[in-house]
Amino acid sequence: MNTFSLVKHRVGGMAGPTLALTTVLLTACAFSPVAPTGAQDVRSKLTELQNNPDMANNAAEELRVAEEAVIVAEEAVGRGDTELGEHRVYMADNLVEIAEAKARTRLAEADRTRIEEEQESSRLAAAQERENESVQTDLLASSVTDSDLQQEIEALNAEVTDRGLELADVLFAFGSSELSESGSQNLDRLVTFLNGHPELYVLLEGHTDNVGDAEFNQGLSQRRAESVQQYLTDHGIRESMLVVSGFGLERPVGNNRTVSGREQNRRVEVIIED
Amino acid sequence: MNHLNTTVIRHRLSLLGLLMLIALLAACASTPMAPADSLDAARNAIASAEQAGASQHAAPELEEAKARMVMAEEAVEDENMANADRLAQQSRIAAELAMAKTETAMAEEFNRGLGGTDMQQQGDQ
Numbered sequence: 001m002n003t004f005s006l007v008k009h010r011v012g013g014m015a016g017p018t019l020a021l022t023t024v025l026l027t028a029c030a031f032s033p034v035a036p037t038g039a040q041d042v043r044s045k046l047t048e049l050q051n052n053p054d055m056a057n058n059a060a061e062e063l064r065v066a067e068e069a070v071i072v073a074e075e076a077v078g079r080g081d082t083e084l085g086e087h088r089v090y091m092a093d094n095l096v097e098i099a100e101a102k103a104r105t106r107l108a109e110a111d112r113t114r115i116e117e118e119q120e121s122s123r124l125a126a127a128q129e130r131e132n133e134s135v136q137t138d139l140l141a142s143s144v145t146d147s148d149l150q151q152e153i154e155a156l157n158a159e160v161t162d163r164g165l166e167l168a169d170v171l172f173a174f175g176s177s178e179l180s181e182s183g184s185q186n187l188d189r190l191v192t193f194l195n196g197h198p199e200l201y202v203l204l205e206g207h208t209d210n211v212g213d214a215e216f217n218q219g220l221s222q223r224r225a226e227s228v229q230q231y232l233t234d235h236g237i238r239e240s241m242l243v244v245s246g247f248g249l250e251r252p253v254g255n256n257r258t259v260s261g262r263e264q265n266r267r268v269e270v271i272i273e274d
Numbered sequence: 275m276n277h278l279n280t281t282v283i284r285h286r287l288s289l290l291g292l293l294m295l296i297a298l299l300a301a302c303a304s305t306p307m308a309p310a311d312s313l314d315a316a317r318n319a320i321a322s323a324e325q326a327g328a329s330q331h332a333a334p335e336l337e338e339a340k341a342r343m344v345m346a347e348e349a350v351e352d353e354n355m356a357n358a359d360r361l362a363q364q365s366r367i368a369a370e371l372a373m374a375k376t377e378t379a380m381a382e383e384f385n386r387g388l389g390g391t392d393m394q395q396q397g398d399q
Contacts, residue, residue, distance in 0.1 A: 087360045094367040101374035108381035115388045 036085030039073045042093045046070050049100055058106040062099035069095045152196070156189050158272070164203075169253075169267035170228055174211070177223035179231055187228065190270065191235040198241070203271040204228045206246040207253075209262035214248055222246030228268045306355040312362035313350070316343055319369035328372040331379035335372035339365050 046066055049055040056063065069092035077085040153160070157168045167190060170183040179187070194200065206225030208217035225244045233239050254261030320339050328336040346361035 083357070083360070087364065090364050091367055094364075094371045098367075098371050098374045101371065101378045105374070105378045105381045108378065108385050112381065112385050112388060115385060119388075 036073055036075075036077060036082075036089050038086070038089040038093070039070070042070055042073060042089060042096055045093070046096050049096065049103070054107055055100060055103040058110075059099040059103035062095070062102045066092065066095040066099045152193055156193050157186060161271075163271050164274070165272035167270035167272070169264070169269055170224075171263065172224055172266045172268070174209075174262075174266065175220070177220060177227045179227055183228075184231065187231050188235070191232060191237060193272075194232070194237050194241065198238075199274065200241065201273045202232070202237075202242050203269070203273060204242055204244045205269040205271070206244075207251055207265055207267050207269065208249050209265040210249045210252065210256040211262065212249075214250075218246055218248035220246075221248045224266075224268050228270065306353060308350045309346075309355055309359035309362055312359050312366070313343075313346060316346065316362045316365035316369065319366045319373070323369045323372040323376060326373055326376045327380065328369075328376045330376075332372040332375035335368055335375055339368035339372055342368055 046063070049059075050063060050067075069088070073085070073088040073092040075088070077088075153165065156165070158165045160166075168186060170186060171180065172178070172183070173180065190202075194202065204225040206221035206223070206228075208221050208224075210217075212220075222244070223246075225246055229239070229242050229244045232242060249256075249265075252261070252265045253267070254264030256262050256265060316339070320336070320343060323332070323336055323339065342361050342365035346358045346365055349355070349358035349361055
């Protein structure tokens with residue numbers, strides 16, 4: 001508007017066509033749009049970042065600022081003002097690159113947090129593993145103890161039954177309550193075992209075959225059990241650990257009609273209880 | 275009374291005239307103002323970037339910022355203040371980019387260090 005009034009004043013009374021021509025020329029000079037060089041490149045760089053979720057999510061604010069600058073850079077400037085256009089493109093380009101750098105920094109920081117968390121959790125896992133290992137070692141130790149016990153029981157020639165730990169029967173000759181050599185050997189192992197387990201009780205139950213009357217056999221079974229008891233106490237086992245009883249001919253385990261059956265019945269059962 | 279009033283008005287008028295004269299003289303005599311804010315902002319941005327280690331991690335961007343700063347100062351000497359202002363802004367934004375790239379480089383480098391430690395730890399196990 002100012003331009004127009006100036007022109008009018010200066011031109012004064014001159015002819016209309018001249019005025020019109022001057023106006024057109026001036027207008028052309030002032031407003032002829034020139035697309036700033038480079039603006040398009042900046043725009044496509046910005047679009048690329050905006051389409052990359054890693055960038056868009058990590059530098060939303062910076063990208064918004066950059067976009068504003070790009071919009072300004074895209075504005076047409078007058079022919080005489082290419083420097084302004086270049087300036088705007090330069091600013092926009094740098095803002096886009098700053099947005100990219102910020103996004104990459106934040107990505108790296110997120111990575112770092114993730115790496116640190118992973119390291120922390122792997123440290124925790126390692127600590128957990130060490131703990132598990134030590135628990136396993138404990139279990140192993142106890143199972144070692146168990147297997148020791150297992151070996152001891154095997155050495156005793158004993159069997160775990162519902163009554164407790166049953167030794168192989170100590171067998172006796174017909175009519176005798178004297179320990180045989182093999183019976184003594186079994187009892188030696190029992191002594192060793194009981195020395196290691198003073199908390200246990202041992203039932204010594206004497207039996208006989210069915211030869212002879214019941215009363216005799218009752219006495220014989222009792223003497224057989226006492227014979228075992230004597231042997232054990234002679235070898236340092238406390239009497240209080242031993243429970244002696246005689247059952248006579250009442251509880252045969254073998255067939256009394258056969259020699260081997262009667263042999264099996266002439267016995268002392270040794271049952272270890274806890 | 276009347277005399278007094280007239281004196282006051284005269285004083286005020288002469289004061290107003292003096293102020294107008296000063297304003298006119300100032301406008302005529304002074305060269306255009308240098309874009310101090312833009313120049314300061316650029317100098318600060320360059321200093322911050324250098325402090326952050328930009329000469330090591332974003333040397334081209336830092337050099338760019340410094341070059342624009344030199345150009346801005348030359349424009350000030352030439353009394354082309356509009357150009358000086360733009361160049362100062364360009365210097366600042368280039369320094370800010372140098373700063374941003376330095377931060378990126380350092381963060382990524384740190385992670386590589388972490389990764390190395392991680393690998394070593396795994397190797398030990």
